[in-house]
Amino acid sequence: MKRHAIFILICFLISPIFSPAFAQAPAAATPKKECTPVPPPEDPKKSPSLQRNYQRRYEETAAFDKNCDGILQPDELKESTAAKFKAADLNKDGILQPGESQAMVDNFKKSGATEYGNLTDIKAQRLETRLKKIDANNDGTISAEEYDAYYYERYNKLDKDKDGSLNIKEYETDVESHKHRNKPNH
Numbered sequence: 001m002k003r004h005a006i007f008i009l010i011c012f013l014i015s016p017i018f019s020p021a022f023a024q025a026p027a028a029a030t031p032k033k034e035c036t037p038v039p040p041p042e043d044p045k046k047s048p049s050l051q052r053n054y055q056r057r058y059e060e061t062a063a064f065d066k067n068c069d070g071i072l073q074p075d076e077l078k079e080s081t082a083a084k085f086k087a088a089d090l091n092k093d094g095i096l097q098p099g100e101s102q103a104m105v106d107n108f109k110k111s112g113a114t115e116y117g118n119l120t121d122i123k124a125q126r127l128e129t130r131l132k133k134i135d136a137n138n139d140g141t142i143s144a145e146e147y148d149a150y151y152y153e154r155y156n157k158l159d160k161d162k163d164g165s166l167n168i169k170e171y172e173t174d175v176e177s178h179k180h181r182n183k184p185n186h
Helices: 002-018 048-064 074-088 098-134 144-158 168-177
Strands: none
Touching: 048 074, 048 168, 074 098, 074 144, 098 144, 144 168
């Protein structure tokens, strides 16, 4: 009786292997799921500017969150960094030349004017300062390695629970830690 029950169980488990559906060609790879950014909860205690920063973080998370879990895993963080570097590397030589870095700042000023208003120049100066920090060897150019190292360090600092990934709360905390710098006289 035991053998008969085991035989039936094995047949049940392997029957899908021999079914006609299994013999069909494997399905094509599924495209990346499009994650819809969930708007951050409204908080009347937080300024409209901070709410917009939260929204940008949610959108950025959704853009690189392959599994739509609301958490940027290490591979997703690397992809995010690589995509940003690739977009900035206009001549595709793997190095951000001074002109390409300046183009980043100029593009930020143009696109940021609507969103940041009178804070656009302050934020553009911060971007210039960040680009100088990224150029670790001070040669006036930024290699992909320098760019990756800078953002790896930045993401590592944001990763408060040290699990190697960034959840939206950790990302929001970064926004909040810089809110004092969004005032024109600071």
